[in-house]
Amino acid sequence: MSVDFNINAESRSDVGKGASRRLRHAGKVPGIIYGSGKDPVSLTTDGNQLMHHLEHEAFYSHILTVTLDGKAEKVVLKDLQRHPAKPKILHVDFLRVGDNDVIHMQVPVHFINEESSAGVKEGGMVSHLMNSVEIICKAKDLPEFLTVDMTNVELGASLHLSDIEMPNGVASAALTHGADHDLPIVSINAPKGGGEDEETEETETPADAGDAAE
Numbered sequence: 109m110s111v112d113f114n115i116n117a118e119s120r121s122d123v124g125k126g127a128s129r130r131l132r133h134a135g136k137v138p139g140i141i142y143g144s145g146k147d148p149v150s151l152t153t154d155g156n157q158l159m160h161h162l163e164h165e166a167f168y169s170h171i172l173t174v175t176l177d178g179k180a181e182k183v184v185l186k187d188l189q190r191h192p193a194k195p196k197i198l199h200v201d202f203l204r205v206g207d208n209d210v211i212h213m214q215v216p217v218h219f220i221n222e223e224s225s226a227g228v229k230e231g232g233m234v235s236h237l238m239n240s241v242e243i244i245c246k247a248k249d250l251p252e253f254l255t256v257d258m259t260n261v262e263l264g265a266s267l268h269l270s271d272i273e274m275p276n277g278v279a280s281a282a283l284t285h286g287a288d289h290d291l292p293i294v295s296i297n298a299p300k301g302g303g304e305d306e307e308t309e310e311t312e313t314p315a316d317a318g319d320a321a322e
Contacts, residue, residue, distance in 0.1 A: 113161050113172045115202075117141075117153040132196065139200035141174060141183060146204060151176060158197055162188075166252045169215045174202055184211060184247070207248040212281055214240045216253045217272070219294060227263040227296030234258070238293040241269065242281040249277035256294065266295035 120127075120138070128138040137155045142148035151174075161167045167185065174183050187201035205211060222234050241254065254272055261267060268290045269280045282289040 111164060111166050111170070113164075113167055113170060115153055115157065115161065115172060115174045117151040117174050117176045119177050120150050120152050123150050128199070132198070137197045137200055139202065141176060141181065141202040141204060143183075144204035144206060144209065149176065153200070155197060158200065159195070162197070165216055169213055169250065169252055171205065171247060171250060172202070182206070182247070184213060184250070205247040207246065209247045210244065211247055211250065212242060212244055213250060215243050215251060216240045217256055217293065218253050219256050219258055221257055221259040225258040225261050225296065227261050227265060228258075230263040231299060232263040232296040233299055235295045235297055236293075237266075237295065238291070241272070241293070243274070243278050244281050244284065245278040249275065251275050251278060258294070258296075261294070261296050263296055263298060266292040268292050 117139070120131075123138075131138050131152050132155070135155045136152045137158050139151050139153060140148055141151055153174075170184070172183050172185065174181050181204055183202035183204050185200070186203040187199075188197060189199040190196070191198055203211070217238060217240060219234070219236065222228060225234070228234060243251075243254075245251075254274070256267060256272055258267075269283055270287075270290045272280065272293070274280065282291060
């Protein structure tokens with residue numbers, strides 16, 4: 109089910125490291141909104157509200173609504189700076205988008221029917237090589253996620269970017285550079301080990317060599 113995300117924000121003229129530090133101490137997150145031929149605007153938004161939105165996977169690949177000084181604008185999340193040690197957001201970047209603007213976005217991949225796949229039934233183990241992929245599309249066509257069906261993936265086989273069934277109007281950014289960029293996204297491999305039945309080769313000791321010489 110589609111989710112609507114609304115972010116309330118205020119423009120700010122007080123910029124710089126000191127100003128940003130004061131905002132964070134007050135529970136605010138500094139940021140910027142830019143794009144669509146308009147001037148960039150420095151802004152601030154509520155930290156708790158933003159953290160709540162970030163708990164949803166869809167927030168990262170969704171058309172969002174930023175209400176800046178009472179005026180709503182459609183945006184996507186383009187960059188997020190997190191504190192290296194604390195659960196805090198240091199800065200957020202929003203890109204304005206119109207329905208027909210072409211955008212590049214990282215979109216999560218959902219793998220379905222893993223446990224019932226042919227390879228897993230044979231004892232294989234699934235290895236996810238990518239959890240998200242970069243896509244190109246118009247803003248109005250942006251999917252929240254891509255789905256990969258693992259049902260028919262056999263033991264020892266892999267799926268590649270070209271195996272993802274893209275929605276209408278959506279393309280893999282990597283594949284626009286040619287077939288040699290068709291990278292694997294998931295594989296089913298035989299479990300490691302399996303040497304338990306092999307006999308270990310005996311090593312001849314110096315004493316054994318002496319006995320053989322007698």
